[in-house]
Amino acid sequence: MSDARIAEEQKRDEGLVFNVMRFSVHDGPGIRTTVFLKGCPLRCPWCHNPESQSAKLEVIYFPERCARCGDCVEACPNHALSLDGEVRIDEKLCRRCAICVEACLARARELAGEWVSVGTLLSHVERDRVFYEESGGGVTLSGGEPLQQPRFAERFLRACRDRGIHTALDTCGYAPAESFRRVAEYVDLFLFDLKVIDRDRHRESTGVPNDLILANLRWLAEQKRPVIVRVPVIPGHTDGEENLAAISKLAQSLGLSRVDLLPYHKIAADKYRRLHLDYRMGGAETLPAQRMSEIAKSFSHDGFRVRIGG
Numbered sequence: 001m002s003d004a005r006i007a008e009e010q011k012r013d014e015g016l017v018f019n020v021m022r023f024s025v026h027d028g029p030g031i032r033t034t035v036f037l038k039g040c041p042l043r044c045p046w047c048h049n050p051e052s053q054s055a056k057l058e059v060i061y062f063p064e065r066c067a068r069c070g071d072c073v074e075a076c077p078n079h080a081l082s083l084d085g086e087v088r089i090d091e092k093l094c095r096r097c098a099i100c101v102e103a104c105l106a107r108a109r110e111l112a113g114e115w116v117s118v119g120t121l122l123s124h125v126e127r128d129r130v131f132y133e134e135s136g137g138g139v140t141l142s143g144g145e146p147l148q149q150p151r152f153a154e155r156f157l158r159a160c161r162d163r164g165i166h167t168a169l170d171t172c173g174y175a176p177a178e179s180f181r182r183v184a185e186y187v188d189l190f191l192f193d194l195k196v197i198d199r200d201r202h203r204e205s206t207g208v209p210n211d212l213i214l215a216n217l218r219w220l221a222e223q224k225r226p227v228i229v230r231v232p233v234i235p236g237h238t239d240g241e242e243n244l245a246a247i248s249k250l251a252q253s254l255g256l257s258r259v260d261l262l263p264y265h266k267i268a269a270d271k272y273r274r275l276h277l278d279y280r281m282g283g284a285e286t287l288p289a290q291r292m293s294e295i296a297k298s299f300s301h302d303g304f305r306v307r308i309g310g
Helices: 003-011 071-075 099-103 118-135 150-162 177-184 199-206 211-222 241-253 269-274 289-301
Strands: 014-024 032-037 058-061 081-084 086-089 109-112 114-117 138-142 166-171 189-193 227-233 258-263 305-308
Touching (some): 032 118, 099 109, 138 150, 150 166, 211 227
Parallel strands (some): 138 166, 166 189
16 A cells, blocks of 8 residues: 555544454553554564554465465456465555455455544444443553554544543654654553663664654653553563663663563464564573563662563
8 A cells, every 4th residue: 555545544534453452451551442553663573463564454364264265366356366385475466455355255364454533443442431430441552653653643542532531652662753742742651662772783673773762752751751661571682681771770760660571472473474474583482480570570679660561
């Protein structure tokens, strides 16, 4: 999908959403509805939502369901599909028209992403208002990186705020200051990822430097905004003693008091296969519970309230 189409949809007050998770208890306080937007400027090899990375609609292929009948191949108007043991896709030819999805009676093909208006999304969110009120919960906007769709994020969060619904933003912080601050006006709580403090190593791990990320975090601290630092503890990328100490030192200097440690897991490996993407974490394993406990104790010793898990 072209950038022009994305811009057009944004003007029409629609956002590209790939999941709405109700009754979430890991994305902020209380019972929450987490809305996941597509599009992310980072390419973290451990990403557990690879379908969130592209800012375009995508087709997910489930080879275990596929009957190898060839109906989708015949239905594709762009000749982007071929049958070679399993269905192959030529991404250069695919136009995300979803005709192959409609043609698949075995449901081996699904569309990741849907253009949704603010009003439609609000109607889903407000169904659970009673749970927010009883539990101190609300709505969390996540991704991908929700600030890749700043216009939609701003309108949706503002609408939630107008209705008295608590709002949280789960962000990697990589966004222009103007967009970040405009959306921040309607956010009650920031769930802010901190991965790697060293600039060059951050680029190596995620594909981008961390200047914008750190600048936006410092601005939040200066504004005394509520922030929970979230640290994905990833073997070989973020779990080194030097990096964890640097995260602690930065968070202390900014007066932040809460750290959530997010253990690495590889349950998303199949998602990469279904999207015809390479899973770059290889044989990495989840860190032992004892090691996670040691890291938690270190942050606690530095004065933080610490939680393992979101």
